[in-house]
Amino acid sequence: EPEVTQTPSHQVTQMGQEVILRCVPISNHLYFYWYRQILGQKVEFLVSFYNNEISEKSEIFDDQFSVERPDGSNFTLKIRSTKLEDSAMYFCASNSGLAGTYEQYFGPGTRLTVT
Amino acid sequence: DAKTTQPPSMDCAEGRAANLPCNHSTISGNEYVYWYRQIHSQGPQYIIHGLKNNETNEMASLIITEDRKSSTLILPHATLRDTAVYYCIVRVTRNSGGSNYKLTFGKGTLLTVNP
Numbered sequence: 531e532p533e534v535t536q537t538p539s540h541q542v543t544q545m546g547q548e549v550i551l552r553c554v555p556i557s558n559h560l561y562f563y564w565y566r567q568i569l570g571q572k573v574e575f576l577v578s579f580y581n582n583e584i585s586e587k588s589e590i591f592d593d594q595f596s597v598e599r600p601d602g603s604n605f606t607l608k609i610r611s612t613k614l615e616d617s618a619m620y621f622c623a624s625n626s627g628l629a630g631t632y633e634q635y636f637g638p639g640t641r642l643t644v645t
Numbered sequence: 646d647a648k649t650t651q652p653p654s655m656d657c658a659e660g661r662a663a664n665l666p667c668n669h670s671t672i673s674g675n676e677y678v679y680w681y682r683q684i685h686s687q688g689p690q691y692i693i694h695g696l697k698n699n700e701t702n703e704m705a706s707l708i709i710t711e712d713r714k715s716s717t718l719i720l721p722h723a724t725l726r727d728t729a730v731y732y733c734i735v736r737v738t739r740n741s742g743g744s745n746y747k748l749t750f751g752k753g754t755l756l757t758v759n760p
Binding site for chain 1: 688736752
């Protein structure tokens with residue numbers, strides 16, 4: 531069964547460093563998302579991406595964040611200068627975009643620890 | 646966005662049906678009810694969704710009241726692997742009828758299936 535994959539599973543970085551989290555959505559899916567979950571808190575929407583541009587972003591997704599689909603398979607989230615409060619699980623998700631299919635498929639997540 | 650209210654936790658005996666309630670009294674006529682679950686910090690997993698009619702798939706059944714102000718997710722024969730946080734989400738659409746939408750997660754219900 532197709533699945534969303536994410537790498538790395540755990541990333542440790544120092545405050546102020548840049549990190550790139552990588553995701554491979556399900557092949558042929560058209561809509562892509564990033565969510566994050568701070569330990570013990572809710573899953574929060576960050577950004578949605580379609581047709582090589584951001585469709586919607588939350589207040590969390592400020593100038594320090596960017597997303598990119600550099601090729602036909604990868605979808606990345608970059609944090610330019612990490613802060614302690616960026617420590618969280620980051621989930622990538624994708625959706626096929628086919629009529630009548632509204633479910634999002636989530637990856638296993640990347641645990642980001644900022645020290 | 647229509648808000649949802651769920652009990653924070655529930656217990657269920659293995660092999661019995663688990664009935665998870667959700668209130669969404671402010672739901673709009675064209676908003677769907679979605680259920681996802683998250684097993685121990687893994688990525689959320691889609692379960693089922695519905696608009697007006699009751700729905701059933703291989704994982705669960707969804708019962709939506711006639712006034713659509715509440716719904717119940719039913720796991721017919723709960724197993725230990727069904728222990729998870731279950732989220733009831735009312736779909737937010739960016740574009741009417743489109744597949745590009747964000748999911749707004751609440752705190753959900755922690756279902757514990759006991760042996």
